[in-house]
Amino acid sequence: MLFQLADVLPTKTVAAPSKKQKLRARVETVEDEDSPRRQAARAQSPVDPDVIVEMAPQPSSSTITKAAKKNPIYFFYDKVAHSSDGSAGDDGDCHYKCYHGNKKIITITKKMKSNVSTLVSNLRACSPVMFRLYEWFKSNPSHQLTDEDVQVASGKKSLSPEQSKLYFNNLDIQAGTLESALKKQTENEAGPWDQEKFEQLLAEWIVACDQAFEEVDRPELRALLTYAHHPSSNLHIPHRDAIKRRIMKMGEDNVESTKMMFETETIGKVNISLDAWTSSNNYAFLAIVAHYVTKDGHLEELLIDFAELIGEHSGENMADTVWKSLKRYGLEHRLFTFMLDNASNNDTMLKAIEQRAHAEGIEFNAALIAAPRGNCPRAWAADASASGPPQRLYQSPVCPVPTLADI
Numbered sequence: 001m002l003f004q005l006a007d008v009l010p011t012k013t014v015a016a017p018s019k020k021q022k023l024r025a026r027v028e029t030v031e032d033e034d035s036p037r038r039q040a041a042r043a044q045s046p047v048d049p050d051v052i053v054e055m056a057p058q059p060s061s062s063t064i065t066k067a068a069k070k071n072p073i074y075f076f077y078d079k080v081a082h083s084s085d086g087s088a089g090d091d092g093d094c095h096y097k098c099y100h101g102n103k104k105i106i107t108i109t110k111k112m113k114s115n116v117s118t119l120v121s122n123l124r125a126c127s128p129v130m131f132r133l134y135e136w137f138k139s140n141p142s143h144q145l146t147d148e149d150v151q152v153a154s155g156k157k158s159l160s161p162e163q164s165k166l167y168f169n170n171l172d173i174q175a176g177t178l179e180s181a182l183k184k185q186t187e188n189e190a191g192p193w194d195q196e197k198f199e200q201l202l203a204e205w206i207v208a209c210d211q212a213f214e215e216v217d218r219p220e221l222r223a224l225l226t227y228a229h230h231p232s233s234n235l236h237i238p239h240r241d242a243i244k245r246r247i248m249k250m251g252e253d254n255v256e257s258t259k260m261m262f263e264t265e266t267i268g269k270v271n272i273s274l275d276a277w278t279s280s281n282n283y284a285f286l287a288i289v290a291h292y293v294t295k296d297g298h299l300e301e302l303l304i305d306f307a308e309l310i311g312e313h314s315g316e317n318m319a320d321t322v323w324k325s326l327k328r329y330g331l332e333h334r335l336f337t338f339m340l341d342n343a344s345n346n347d348t349m350l351k352a353i354e355q356r357a358h359a360e361g362i363e364f365n366a367a368l369i370a371a372p373r374g375n376c377p378r379a380w381a382a383d384a385s386a387s388g389p390p391q392r393l394y395q396s397p398v399c400p401v402p403t404l405a406d407i
Contacts, residue, residue, distance in 0.1 A: 072137035075153035099155035101126025269336030315348020
């Protein structure tokens, strides 16, 4: 904002000093009601170099200030003297009352150093249309604001939906397409589109919500995703076969990470408990749970498989399922105990597991010790003559669980 010094300076000049006089510049005080800083300032007169003009501090105008020219957010606020609680606040505080919505008063303290993020956030919340106008002003700094622009921003001129549409269309004509600018801004805030990330999230939804693969081919779901992504044209929704492959890959990755966890984060042997279950529609499954101790001494358990039993429920068939699960996680060398019920096919299963272990050079003994242990009516234990760590196989639910001392 320019000081119009020529209009306010007095026309008289200082008389030429005599030889004995000491040259001294005269200080004259004038008022500049456009000064935004409201602080005393001195400047040399452009008319007479010997005259220093002192600008007296005066309240700034409530109209457009220098700050408003720097940031268009100030066009949407009126600078007031008091905060929302009626106080003037601390020295250096500035209070701004929004022209729109609930006309909230926001205080910008001296410590905030003119940070306007609070003003912007309030405008976004109280008036999306005015926030859109602010964004337009900000993205087009070269645009020369008209009286209409200022009146609309300050709420002095209200716009109907039709008038608002026409007003923004006129702005677009002046400075390019507004939709393109808003689209670019939205894309910049969200970051570049990541198709891989989208498909990963979609697959995780399928798994977490127990949905069928064919759900991704439902017209309603595809229409929803397409509409939610309408600002961009590069959305690709995978079909059921693609989502199946991704989910199967997720399962493989999970197995590898679990296997790594057993290798690096656990100590000692691993105990296995398992049981068969048949659903109401006659599908049989075998649940296999691993019990282990972590390096920091915590006893934990993890369901490592919920495998469908294909064919008869024989001990041989169950042993094949269990052995495949143990090898998948690299646990066949770390077996310590099996916790089972007293079904007869479990006896056959343990014998079949023993045969598989011996075939791979792994010591495992499923021999029955006839003498019961304590009040446990049926207990399996390692043959005392066998070498290597013992495998104790308790077959009754009332048998005691092995303690850390046993491990």
